[in-house]
Every structure is written in C-alpha cells, then in structure tokens.
Amino acid sequence: MVVSLLQGFGIFLLAPMLSLIGLMDSSSGGIPFLSSLAEPLQRLPSDLKLPVVLAGFLILLLGQGLLQRQLANVNSELEQGFIRRLRLDMYKGLLQSNWAFFLKKRKSDFIHHATTELPRVSFGIFTLLQLVTTILFTLIQIGFALWLSAPLTLAVLLCGLILAVYSRSKVRKARRLGQDTTELMQRYVGGMTDHFNGIKDIKSNRMEKQHLSWFRVLCDRLERNTVQFTRLQSASTFRYNAAASFLIAFFVYFSFEVIHVQAETLLFIVLIFSRLWPKFSAMQSSVEQIAQTIPAFRNLWELQQEVEAAQEPEPSGLPESKGAIRVVQGFEFRDVFYRYDRTVASYALQDVNLRIPANRMTAVVGRSGAGKSTLIDMLIGLIQPESGQVLVDGKPLDAGDSYALRRSVSYVSQDPFLFHESVRDNLSIAAPDASEDSMWEALRFAAADSFVRKLPQGLDTVLGDRGVRLSGGERQRIVLARAILRRPSLLILDEATSALDSEHEASIQEALERLRGSMTIVVIAHRLSTIRDADQIVVLDNGTIVQRGGYTQLSGDRNGLFGKLLAYQARASV
Numbered sequence: 001m002v003v004s005l006l007q008g009f010g011i012f013l014l015a016p017m018l019s020l021i022g023l024m025d026s027s028s029g030g031i032p033f034l035s036s037l038a039e040p041l042q043r044l045p046s047d048l049k050l051p052v053v054l055a056g057f058l059i060l061l062l063g064q065g066l067l068q069r070q071l072a073n074v075n076s077e078l079e080q081g082f083i084r085r086l087r088l089d090m091y092k093g094l095l096q097s098n099w100a101f102f103l104k105k106r107k108s109d110f111i112h113h114a115t116t117e118l119p120r121v122s123f124g125i126f127t128l129l130q131l132v133t134t135i136l137f138t139l140i141q142i143g144f145a146l147w148l149s150a151p152l153t154l155a156v157l158l159c160g161l162i163l164a165v166y167s168r169s170k171v172r173k174a175r176r177l178g179q180d181t182t183e184l185m186q187r188y189v190g191g192m193t194d195h196f197n198g199i200k201d202i203k204s205n206r207m208e209k210q211h212l213s214w215f216r217v218l219c220d221r222l223e224r225n226t227v228q229f230t231r232l233q234s235a236s237t238f239r240y241n242a243a244a245s246f247l248i249a250f251f252v253y254f255s256f257e258v259i260h261v262q263a264e265t266l267l268f269i270v271l272i273f274s275r276l277w278p279k280f281s282a283m284q285s286s287v288e289q290i291a292q293t294i295p296a297f298r299n300l301w302e303l304q305q306e307v308e309a310a311q312e313p314e315p316s317g318l319p320e321s322k323g324a325i326r327v328v329q330g331f332e333f334r335d336v337f338y339r340y341d342r343t344v345a346s347y348a349l350q351d352v353n354l355r356i357p358a359n360r361m362t363a364v365v366g367r368s369g370a371g372k373s374t375l376i377d378m379l380i381g382l383i384q385p386e387s388g389q390v391l392v393d394g395k396p397l398d399a400g401d402s403y404a405l406r407r408s409v410s411y412v413s414q415d416p417f418l419f420h421e422s423v424r425d426n427l428s429i430a431a432p433d434a435s436e437d438s439m440w441e442a443l444r445f446a447a448a449d450s451f452v453r454k455l456p457q458g459l460d461t462v463l464g465d466r467g468v469r470l471s472g473g474e475r476q477r478i479v480l481a482r483a484i485l486r487r488p489s490l491l492i493l494d495e496a497t498s499a500l501d502s503e504h505e506a507s508i509q510e511a512l513e514r515l516r517g518s519m520t521i522v523v524i525a526h527r528l529s530t531i532r533d534a535d536q537i538v539v540l541d542n543g544t545i546v547q548r549g550g551y552t553q554l555s556g557d558r559n560g561l562f563g564k565l566l567a568y569q570a571r572a573s574v
C-alpha cells in the first residue's frame, strides 16, 4: 500500500516538474492540490525550484524502490515458509501413515506430489501473493484516479469489469488444462519410476523401442498442454492490450471533444490509465495461473486428508521412554481372517490359530502366495485382522501397542534396502548409540566382517548407486547385521538369506543358533534345508495352516504338504 501511495505521489509530482520546465501550466485549477503544492514552490529562489522538486521525486522513487525490494523478500519468505511447512507436513504424514495406506497407493504418486505438485503449489502461492499485492496496488491507484477524474476512472473500471466477465471462460479453461497437467505429470513420473526400476529387464529383453514410443506419446501431450496454456495466456494479454489501445483513443477523443477536460488533467488520466490497465491484465493473468495450479492444490489437499486419516495411532500406555518391549510368553493368532480387498471372496489368511513362543525359532513355509508375508505383516501390526485377534503375552494388541512394539522388531526383507550412505551410517540408523565394537560384532554375526574390512574405506565406505555396489548376498548380510545391532526382541527374516551361498548361509545358521533363547526368531524360508533346527515349523497353504510341528515330524509325513515340498526340492537339486 505504501509502495503504491509513493508511486501515486511520484506521478503527482510530475506536474510541478513539468510546469517548471515549461511544459505545463501549474496554475491550472484542473488538478487538485496542485496549486497549494505550487504555492510554497513559487516562494523558493528560482534556481532552487527544480532541484527541490527533483529531490522530492528522487526520494519518493528511491523509497518506493527500497520498499519494493523489501516486499519481494517478504513475499519470498512467506512463500518458502509455507512450502517448507507443506513439505515437512507431507513427509512426516507419509512416514507415519499406516501400512494399509501404502498398500493402496503407488509409490511414484508420492514422488509426483513431492517433485511436481509441490512446486506448482509453490508457484500458485507466489502468484496468489502477487495478486493480493496487485489488488492493493490497484485499489490505491484507483483512488488517485477517482480523485483526478471520477467519470473517466469509472469508465475505465467498467471496461475492465466487462473484460474480466468475458474472460471467465478462459479461467475455467486454465483450470481444465491444469487438471490435464496433473494427470500427465502423474503418468510421466509413474512411468519413469517404473521403467528405471525395471531397466535391467528392458535392456536384457530389448524393450527399449516400446518404452520410447510410450514416452514419445506422453511428451507430445505434455508439450501440447503447456503450449495450449501459453496460447490462452497470450490471447488474454492481447485482448487487454487491444482494449487498452481502443480505450486510450476513445478517452482522448471523448475528453477533448465531448467533456472538454484540460490538457493537464488528460495527461494525468493517461498516465494513470497506463499504470492501471496493465494491472488489470496482470490480475487476469494471475487468476489464470492460479486456476491452472488449483488441481495441484486439490491433489495435495486430498493426499493430506488421506494421510491424516491413515496416521498410526499414538501408542497407548507404552510411552516412548519405556524403550524396547520384551515379549515373555509369546504371540498368539486366534481365529484370524484377513482379506486385502473386502469386495472379493478370497482370503489371504483364514481361520489362523497359531502360537509363536517367545525366544524360540519359528519357521513359516508354503508355496508362493500362500500368505507367509501377510502373516508376518500381521504379527508386527502392519495390518490388523479382519476378524479374530493377535495377542502378545496373552494381551490383545491394539493398533497403538503394535506401533510401539515395532520398536523392538528387526525385520529383514527379501529385498534388503540400503541407504546411499556409508556402512557405518547404514548400521547406526537402526541403533544410533552403537559403538564401533558392537558394529563389528554384528557384522561378524552376519558373516559380513571380512568383506567390509576389504572395502576401500572400511566402515566408512559409501554404498549404493553412487558408491560401492554390493552383490545381493553382501547387501543381505549388511542388512542382517543392522537387524542384529538393534538387539530386537523379535527378529524376522523374510527370505533374508536367499541370496547367500551355502557357506555364508551355514555361518548365519550357526549365528542364529547362538541367538536362540535371547530373542524370538521367525523365519520365512523357501530353502527347507535351512530350517532344520527350527523349534516349530508352520506350513501355510491358501492362507490356512495345514501342518505344524518339528522338522523330523513333518518330513516323516510323505503325504503332507511339507513332505511334498521337500520332495520337490530334493528332485530339483539332483
């Protein structure tokens, strides 16, 4: 507001300046206040008049420039502060969402939100701030213009209004284009993520051509979308510019020939008009930009709503400070049923009744798709039974308790995940207080110490795409070491040694043997030879437990599923 006031006065000061250099008659009564401003000026010595007016003019313009600079900084701080909040809220909300939420969503959609929708929202916020500034600015300029000539200003406003009403359909079109941008970018990010995750398959099977043609079609649509929006905006700008030319011609004619305003007043009107009209054009452009980003706002808003509804509950009665939860008796599944999709008839788990004793090793086996991973996900509370209960030490766990329980769980998946950090960082993320000695001990446990010692910088070697690339088996061993370092009360190995050779697998078996009695171990294994020493083996088929018992007992039953699986493996290894 101050900036536009200063600018208004700056224009106003042009009058005495112009009259001093003889271009205008300052005694003219057509411009309000000008004579009262001119009077003290007249009393000054003649060689001081122009410098004084120019100094006033300079001060006003410099003040305006400084304030504008400040305004740009404040705008940026507001915008960036808002975006930082949004980023943090989104990331934190996503991290703390429950597993059911992640089962429904594509991971690439989160990348899309974080990398394309957030910058669009950021741009939308910036444009909105600009629009607010422009509106304030324009209101003040309108005040000045009304003061100078009410009828002409009202005529300008009326024309602006007619043009704005006419342009409403363009705003709707901008919004439709924005919706297309959102969908196209979602497809773009999703496709790129999928393709580069599967780049080895693409290269090995010569599928480059098919992917390139998919990409080409998408790029064409993206290009068209952006060009259409630019066309829309340039057409709006042209409409405003064309209208400006007609209006100026009309006003000059009307003022001179019809209402006979004085030349000085007309000069001011033209000056103000030339400042006011571009603001209308800028407002139209901002409104179109905002309309284009509204789908991104809505998308982000919807994600935020979903994330809020999917937040993991706060642990009830198990405060953070309590540390790891020790399981004394064990876990129990009682009449558990579970479906991923409640609209379909088939169950991933049905009628499961199972005890997993504490500090013993339980192995879960079965054909692919039998429900082994689903059982584990339920054990650690990632998913909840549709009916039935999961109990820990005889107590049914609510969602909050199972969230707390996961602090005492170490889970090693089929596809071990390492961060692009050093070995040390990858280990300490699980146990921030772990000493170097305990790290080496964990690595020894996982039969990883000798190869880590041979890495160029030992524990400080950076792993991953941009660092040292490890083989599948080496990655599995580091992740295993990380799991152990945490000293969990429940250790889950989901095919965690599948990439290891027999020698390394045997040394891990021995290490697990040493752990027996100090923690509950649940192993999912396809290679049945690795679970000989398990205290209990649970055989799943089609989501149901079909056998349970020790290795010797189950392998003796040739007609049972376990016996059949053993026979298949024996035949396969011949």
Ligand SMILES: Nc1ncnc2c1ncn2[C@@H]1O[C@H](COP(=O)(O)OP(=O)(O)OP(=O)(O)O)[C@@H](O)[C@H]1O
Pocket: 103, 340, 341, 348, 366, 367, 368, 369, 370, 371, 372, 373, 374, 375
């Ligand atoms: N996210 C999911 N959405 C829908 N269905 C799923 C989902 N995950 C698994 N299923 C289905 O649930 C059943 C059990 O799957 P689960 O992953 O538990 O089997 P599994 O025994 O661990 O298989 P594998 O040994 O191949 O890993 C399968 O029929 C599978 O298709």
